[in-house]
Amino acid sequence: MSxxxxxxxxxxxxxxxxRACAEVFASLGADLVLLDKNAExxxxxxxxxxxxxxxxxxITMDLTDTDKLLSEVGKVNDEGLxxxxxxxxxxxxxxxxxxxxxxGFEAVLGIHLTVPLFLIQLLLPSMRSAGWGRIxxxxxxxxxxxxxxxxxxxTAKAGIIGLTKSVARECxxxxxxxxxxxxxxxxxxxxxxxxxxxxxDEIIADTPLGRIAEPEEVANVIAFLASDDASYITGxxxxxxxxxxx
Ligand SMILES: NC(=O)c1ccc[n+]([C@@H]2O[C@H](COP(=O)([O-])OP(=O)(O)OC[C@H]3O[C@@H](n4cnc5c(N)ncnc54)[C@H](O)[C@@H]3O)[C@@H](O)[C@H]2O)c1
Numbered sequence: 001m002s003x004x005x006x007x008x009x010x011x012x013x014x015x016x017x018x019r020a021c022a023e024v025f026a027s028l029g030a031d032l033v034l035l036d037k038n039a040e041x042x043x044x045x046x047x048x049x050x051x052x053x054x055x056x057x058x059i060t061m062d063l064t065d066t067d068k069l070l071s072e073v074g075k076v077n078d079e080g081l082x083x084x085x086x087x088x089x090x091x092x093x094x095x096x097x098x099x100x101x102x103x104g105f106e107a108v109l110g111i112h113l114t115v116p117l118f119l120i121q122l123l124l125p126s127m128r129s130a131g132w133g134r135i136x137x138x139x140x141x142x143x144x145x146x147x148x149x150x151x152x153x154x155t156a157k158a159g160i161i162g163l164t165k166s167v168a169r170e171c172x173x174x175x176x177x178x179x180x181x182x183x184x185x186x187x188x189x190x191x192x193x194x195x196x197x198x199x200x201d202e203i204i205a206d207t208p209l210g211r212i213a214e215p216e217e218v219a220n221v222i223a224f225l226a227s228d229d230a231s232y233i234t235g236x237x238x239x240x241x242x243x244x245x246x
Contacts, residue, residue, distance in 0.1 A: 001227045004029030007055075008226065009073065009082045009123070011063055011115070012089025014041035016188030017138060020215035021086055024223045026052040030084070033076050037062045063089055063115045064107075070122055077123060081130055084226045085123050087116035087160070088138040091190075097151045105152045112156035113163065120167055124176070133176035134226040137164050138218075139237065141184050141245035157182075161237045168235035177234035179225045184241025186213040208243030 008025050012018035014036030022034055026049040034049075036042040039060040046058045059072050076082065090112050093104035116137055127133025142150055143157030161180050168178035185191065185203045191212075204210060221240045224230055239245055 001223070001229055002029050003084070003223070003226060006084055006226070007031040007033060007080055007082050008084035008086060009033040009035065009076075009119070010086045010088060011035045011119070013045055013058075014038045015045075016190060017183065017186060017215045017218050018086075018088045019045050020219035021088065021222055022049050023052070024216065024219040025084075025226075026054050026056075028223060028227075029054060031055040031057075031080070033057045033059070033073070033082060035059045035061065035063060035073075036089070064110055066118060069115070069118060073119065073122060077126060081126055082123055083127055083130060083132060084134040084136075085119055086136050086138070086222060086226075087119060089115065090138070090156075092150070092153045094149050094153070095151060096149050100151050105155075108152035108156050109159070112153075113159045116160060117163060120163075124167075124171060127176050128171060128174040131175040133171070133174070135164075135167065135176065135178040136222050136225050137161075137178075137180045138222075139164075139180040139182045141182050141239060141241045143182060144237070144239075145245045164237065165235045172234055177225070177230065179230075179233060179235070180237045181218060181221055181225070182237055182239045182241060182245070183218045184213060184239070184244040186215055186218055188215055203244060206244055207241065208246075211242065213240065213242060 008030045013022045013034035031054045137160045139160045140157040142154040147154045164180040
């Protein structure tokens with residue numbers, strides 16, 4: 001499998017699944033456009049993937065700054081087609097339906113739904129002109145099973161599946177595939193540092209493979225969906241969850 005000659009934009013590339021995607025795509029020969037709001041972690045990723053050979057563009061920014069997002073990414077796309085888009089960046093604001101604040105709810109929907117929509121709107125026309133494109137959205141098992149105390153996150157992760165399928169229907173005839181991956185529990189800094197062990201234990205107990213995933217196990221599936229090997233897959237919502245949520 002090779003992605004040489006392709007340019008991939010990865011949001012949230014500074015750590016976790018986004019960092020793993022940057023490394024896997026670099027190893028497959030793709031040029032990288034990496035976005036994150038954390039300059040320190042993004043720099044570390046850039047240092048590593050630059051040594052792997054491909055061209056790397058890094059943009060440190062808050063993705064919810066829409067004007068900056070559209071102008072910065074638009075410029076990079078004008079300089080050379082971005083033909084693979086990975087909508088990965090995200091964060092959680094836990095809360096039950098009765099307690100979640102409107103600010104928290106809208107922030108979670110903003111990063112998981114509005115930012116992907118804007119990026120798709122921006123990049124789709126040039127992918128259509130090229131007659132080839134790949135869009136991979138990172139959803140979650142919570143998007144299909146719901147989460148007690150995770151109403152904003154689960155709603156957003158269900159929404160991105162609807163966005164995925166709608167865009168897939170709109171642009172299939174132009175050679176563009178659009179898919180979602182639904183990770184289960186994955187060993188990223190946020191999960192390691194902020195999720196209570198009892199919640200992790202509960203999920204692992206419900207996971208047939210009986211363990212947490214490594215971020216590379218998700219990134220490898222994303223790379224497959226971006227490759228020509230996955231040329232006949234579109235509109236899929238693919239669990240990468242060790243069987244959790246089946
Ligand atoms: N880790 C898991 O168990 C798991 C499970 C299912 C789905 N997911 C999803 O996978 C994706 C990646 O998860 P992760 O665990 O690697 O996350 P993470 O928190 O470890 O990393 C997310 C990255 O996104 C960046 N980011 C967040 N908001 C941003 C913003 N507004 N602007 C710019 N950058 C921003 C952060 O700085 C960070 O580097 C997310 O969409 C998450 O919901 C993760």
